[in-house]
Amino acid sequence: MDALYTAVATAGSAGREGRAATTDGRLDVVLAPPAELGGSGQGTNPEQLFAAGYAACFASAVSLVGRQNKVDTSDISITAEVSLGKDETSFALAVVLRAELPEELDNAAGRALVEHAHQLCPYSKATRGNIPVELVVE
Structure with a gap:
């Protein structure tokens, strides 16, 4: 495959609880497990x-x-x-x-x-x- 575009994002070691962001800064989200899975639900997943x-x-x-x-x-x-x-x-x-x-x-x-x-x-x-x-x- 000849790549036309590559998105790069990083999440911390906390995985589902923490933060994920793209290298260009366009996406930077707080991560949290949903309440249905026992999490706070105070972030995306x-x-x-x-x-x-x-x-x-x-x-x-x-x-x-x-x-x-x-x-x-x-x-x-x-x-x-x-x-x-x-x-x-x-x-x-x-x-x-x-x-x-x-x-x-x-x-x-x-x-x-x-x-x-x-x-x-x-x-x-x-x-x-x-x-x-x-x-x-x-």
Whole structure:
């Protein structure tokens, strides 16, 4: 792969409790486990950051596929739900991607658009075969 851009971020040894920041200073967040996991909930967490990144990346992929197929995707909305749970050995992630598409796009065409985007999205490629990702077209 020829890298077009590289993001660099650092988190301290406290991991889920502390701070994470990018080298360019554009992202600097306090990290804290959510209350549901016994934390204070007074910061963001890796699952929220992953959900935001995946939603943004997937929305771009849907827009690209829309442009390629002359489909207006200006009113799309992608929501990524990232769940942290336990598997046989430790912890694991699962993702649900909810695509809210324009009403004029019929369900079959919308599903095809989302499935094609899922083949192109770098986050989808990275997760494929590693964690379950469910696509929901609304």
